[in-house]
Amino acid sequence: MKNTGGIIINTFEYILQNVSKPQQYIGCEYGLKKEELSADAIDGRLKFMLSFPDTYEIGMSNFAVKILFEIAESIEGVLCDRAFIPEDDCAALMKKIGYPLSSLNYMIAAKKFDVIGFTLEYELNYSNVLHFLDLAGIPLESSKRAECDPVIIAGGSACVNPEPMADFIDVFFVGDGEDTLREICEVLIESKKRGDDRAARIEALSRIRGSYVPSYYQAEFDASGVQTGFKKLKEDVPDRVKIRLIANLDEARHPVRQMVPNFETVFNRGVVEIARGCKNACRFCQAGFIYRPYRERSVENIKGLIRSIFLNTGYTEFTLSSLSATDHPGLGELIDYTLGLSDTEEGFKDALFSVSLPSQRISTFSVELASKLSKNRKSGLTFAPEAGSQRMRDVINKNVTEQDLYSTASAAIDSGYRLIKLYFMIGLPFETDEDLLAIARSISRVTAIAREKKARGFSVNVTFSTFVPKPHTPFQWAVQAGRDEVFRKQSLIRNELKKHREVCMKFTRFDTTLLESAFARGSRLLGKVLLAALKAGCRFDAWDGKLDFPAWQEAFRSAG
Ligand code: SF4
Known part of the structure; x- marks a missing residue:
């Protein structure tokens, strides 16, 4: 060398x-x-x-x-x-x-x-x-x-x-x-x-x-x-750290060169951040609190970014990114603009432009939006009702109704979508078994809507995450459900939905949740645990199949 x-x-x-x-x-x-x-x-x-x-x-x-x-x-x-x-x-x-x-x-x-x-x-x-x-x-x-x-x-x-x-x-x-x-x-x-x-x-x-x-x-x-x-330990250091905020997103630099990776990455497409922060305040959601206040880019600014990224990279697929993209009032216009680039950009009339949104908020998703997105769709639509009962949605301050979910599913199916992805959270504070059964009923009702509409090949992928109390949220001091309790809740839902072959369920591994929770609210003492875990070969803990939980348990034990 x-x-x-x-x-x-x-x-x-x-x-x-x-x-x-x-x-x-x-x-x-x-x-x-x-x-x-x-x-x-x-x-x-x-x-x-x-x-x-x-x-x-x-x-x-x-x-x-x-x-x-x-x-x-x-x-x-x-x-x-x-x-x-x-x-x-x-x-x-x-x-x-x-x-x-x-x-x-x-x-x-x-x-x-x-x-x-x-x-x-x-x-x-x-x-x-x-x-x-x-x-x-x-x-x-x-x-x-x-x-x-x-x-x-x-x-x-x-x-x-x-x-x-x-x-x-x-x-x-x-x-x-x-x-x-x-x-x-x-x-x-x-x-x-x-x-x-x-x-x-x-x-x-x-x-x-x-x-x-x-x-x-x-x-x-x-x-x-x-x-x-x-x-x-020093006189002149602050008692509290003051967070930095960009007041006007239109004035903040946005990447427009966006290097094109040498091979397929997780998201290999143009990304435009249309807003930062979230208008909503779901009580479990750390991002909703730490990125406050909600700030939007203007429609004209976003259009300019989309065009520049397209000209610099050749990307024809774009993600319009934000915590809750459907809250942006100009979203429909932006989708039209992006899909219409093949008409407005000389020499690209055969290019197939498409738009994806990280997830769609149920209450602000519309039939019109579903049909716009479906023009060049590649995958399903993603919604996060998080809870199944109105009582639980009120507890977590998730401002959507059961009817919103059904109307949205109906609009998506009418627009030709045959896959809907749903995210629910279990183990939330004040949750009862009735709230969990309500999740199963909601999913079941979505499949019934698809059957009524004779939507052949329709399926629902449901991911169930487990609540992690995160700092700087109203639930930061909430008790986290233990392993046995989480398994019981997961089984309850699994049993309720097992007869639905069109429903594919995925549950977050409890070990992952536990580790995330320990580090989300943990103290400096965890430094010793991290050193011991590294020695034991722990890495890529976020990857499916890579988390070596017994090694982490040993790291916690050895760090005292
Ligand atoms: S809508 Fe989504 S991003 Fe916004 S606070 Fe709720 S969970 Fe968080």
Whole structure:
């Protein structure tokens, strides 16, 4: 292996020849700007690595990564590159031959970057962050990092409770990332020019609004080990971290180059964020609370973005993304505009444009919308009634009625849809068996509507998640249902629906729910658990079939 100023060549080819899906490690996607830079020129820049702690297929589909990459890359003096988590075969080979985790485009070892930023959106990705640092040869714990190690930062929705990751992240940033990222880069460029040491760089970052440096606060616990508060270890650090917010989405930068991945990723299409936040306030929903207030992009702004993304990438399939897309008043016009691009764009009259929405809110979905979406449909429609009885929907503040669900299903079937996906949540606070039976009755009624309409081949895919009390929601202190109780609830529903062959049920694994819950509300003590879990080989815990729950149990035991 030859290493020139951190640029690693040669051995890489050997790795590519010996791993599955090597395309995910080569970068150079369509739409990427890669400069020819000497090692000195690279060293003169602020080297910023962006990472999503999962594989390329998932990370490249993440919208935050798309936004942040295009912002960082556009800042003068910054060299921005990406790295994701290698799959197990590649990670094992890298370890065996001593090849450190490196960036995708410039093939610079992660350890040589000035700063590495993780997007943390899901608690079950935490072990992947440690796995990443381990593969990069960077000390896992902030307190053990040396002067030459990068500053490790993190942002994203999971950072609203940063404590389980407090031992590993030098600086967290809470809230919208666009302006924050620009300030981070500016601060670090100046810091690098001054020749600041690592501590001074972290201190400079701590002055950015929305930042939280865990090492400036000592966690305090009561006799039972429950974290009760913090003692400030520095005079001038804030008592409370203030979240960053973008006031006007139309003025916020939106990614329009959107690199086209080298192979099929989870969402390989153009994405336009039409709104941020949610007008509703379902009591279990963390996203609904932490992304407040609700903000929309204007229809004209969105149309411009769709067209630019199409011209830059060639994507003809678009996701109009938001927590509750059907709440956007211009949605119908936007769908018409996108589907009509084949008429308005010269030379594309044969192109088949399509629009997908992450999920459709039942009360704002209409027959008209169903028929617009059905023009170029590829998959089914997705709705999340969450609860089966009106009583339970009132408890969780889900502002839909049973009739809304039936009218929506009816409209979808009339528009030709033969697959409806429904999401329900079980184990909610104050839930009774009657509420669960009401879920089964609702699903049963949807299948009856399809039969009445003689909709041949109709099916319903139902996903049942289990309630996890999340911080910063009205249900944050609610008790979580235990394993036996959740199994009993699942069986009750399964038995009620087993006669419906057109209903396909999927239940979230309880072990996943339990782990998510522990990290969502847990304290700094979980840092020890994460270290033990990494040693036991835990990673990709969010993947079906990858969660090694006995290893996690052992990690909790060994961490005391
Ligand atoms: S409508 Fe959806 S995104 Fe909005 S608060 Fe309810 S569950 Fe959350």
